[in-house]
Amino acid sequence: MSGALAAAIAVGLAALGAGVGNGLIVSRTVEGISRQPELRGALQTTMFIGVALVEAVPIIAVVIAFMVM
Amino acid sequence: MDHSSPTIENVFGIGWLDFNLSNIIMTFVASLIVFIIAVIGSRNLQRKPTGFQNFMEWIVDFVKGMISSTMDWKTGRRFLPLGLTLLMYIFIANILGIMFMVVYDGELWWKSPTADPGVTLTLAVMVVALTHYYGVRLKGTKGYIKEFFSPIPILFPLKIIEEFANTLTLGMRLYGNIYAGEVLLTLLVGFMATGAMETVAGVVPALLWQGFKLFISGIQAFIFVMLTMVYMSHKVSEDH
Numbered sequence: 544m545s546g547a548l549a550a551a552i553a554v555g556l557a558a559l560g561a562g563v564g565n566g567l568i569v570s571r572t573v574e575g576i577s578r579q580p581e582l583r584g585a586l587q588t589t590m591f592i593g594v595a596l597v598e599a600v601p602i603i604a605v606v607i608a609f610m611v612m
Numbered sequence: 613m614d615h616s617s618p619t620i621e622n623v624f625g626i627g628w629l630d631f632n633l634s635n636i637i638m639t640f641v642a643s644l645i646v647f648i649i650a651v652i653g654s655r656n657l658q659r660k661p662t663g664f665q666n667f668m669e670w671i672v673d674f675v676k677g678m679i680s681s682t683m684d685w686k687t688g689r690r691f692l693p694l695g696l697t698l699l700m701y702i703f704i705a706n707i708l709g710i711m712f713m714v715v716y717d718g719e720l721w722w723k724s725p726t727a728d729p730g731v732t733l734t735l736a737v738m739v740v741a742l743t744h745y746y747g748v749r750l751k752g753t754k755g756y757i758k759e760f761f762s763p764i765p766i767l768f769p770l771k772i773i774e775e776f777a778n779t780l781t782l783g784m785r786l787y788g789n790i791y792a793g794e795v796l797l798t799l800l801v802g803f804m805a806t807g808a809m810e811t812v813a814g815v816v817p818a819l820l821w822q823g824f825k826l827f828i829s830g831i832q833a834f835i836f837v838m839l840t841m842v843y844m845s846h847k848v849s850e851d852h
Contacts, residue, residue: 588681592842595835599781602788 550608557604564597617728618719638725642705649700675699678838683845687750691844694742699837702726702735702786706829709794710822727791729783736783739840740775747847759847782839789832793825 572590576583618633653668661669675695679688709724725731747756760771800821804814 584677585681588678588838591831591835591838595785595839596781598785598789602781602784605788606784 546612550612553604553608553611554601557601561597561601564600565594568593568597616719618721632728632730634719634721634723635725635728635731637721638708638723639705639731642701642708642725645704646697646700649704671700672696675837678834679841682838682841683849687848688841688845690746691841695837695841698735698739698840699833702836703829703833705731706790706832707826709790710797710825710829713794713798723794724790726786727794729787732787732790733779733783735786735836736779739782740779740843743840743843743847746844750848751850756847778839778843782836782843786832786836789828793821793828796821797825 568590572586575586617635620631620633623629623631650668653664657665672692675692676685679685679691679695682688705726706724708722709727712722713720714722744756747759751759760768797818800814800818804811804818
């Protein structure tokens with residue numbers, strides 16, 4: 544029971560952090576595109592790489608959650 | 613979610629050698645579909661492309677753009693077939709589990725092959741091994757080893773750890789996204805199966821989630837190929 548609770552807290556906090564991080568990345572990308580629309584392609588590519596790197600964190604958290612459950 | 617996979621254990625009497633039949637069937641199905649699409653798209657090539665050839669050329673141009681955004685086209689040209697194959701294969705593999713899933717006798721037979729960590733980690737290991745191979749081939753053994761000590765030698769342990777972290781996250785990212793999607797889809801279908809009212813209530817969320825999962829499938833295939841090219845350019849290109 545406490546293992547399930549620990550897993551839920553771990554996944555929830557990781558999702559919270561990743562959500563904030565992704566939001567920052569995407570908002571800055573939108574700012575950059577609105578400032579320089581001709582750089583759209585390059586900025587989007589960089590954004591996707593950044594989002595993918597941030598996403599690794601909750602995935603690791605899920606693995607840890609499965610381990611404690 | 614709570615069904616097992618059709619595994620054959622201890623093949624040839626070897627203790628650790630297990631085969632997941634569902635994975636084998638689904639990787640074969642995905643390869644077959646990609647093969648058929650590629651054959652239809654590239655038969656009867658014409659100067660003025662029509663129909664399916666347009667689609668194929670669009671995909672090739674898309675991969676070309678991805679490669680040339682990470683390295684120069686002279687070195688990146690040889691990775692076009694790799695990127696094209698990975699993109700199409702992963703996308704098809706991801707969307708195989710969206711339409712339906714087949715559970716027979718408590719065992720899950722039809723699903724996305726990428727919803728299994730074995731398949732995705734195999735892909736990731738293959739990609740990282742290829743980056744090392746091309747690193748040695750294009751820059752020579754000396755240049756390849758020098759790359760590990762490149763800015764300052766004290767970073768060498770971090771570079772070693774980075775290789776393993778890259779492999780792990782590349783595979784687990786794809787697996788986590790697709791598996792989570794399938795779990796939620798299974799939950800929604802299980803909810804819809806409980807009664808008539810629930811069926812009506814569950815149709816819209818299920819449809820919405822299927823649409824979103826289609827989007828996730830495309831994004832994950834794109835990210836996998838993009839990161840493949842980024843890792844490749846770290847090993848291959850002269851200046852970064």
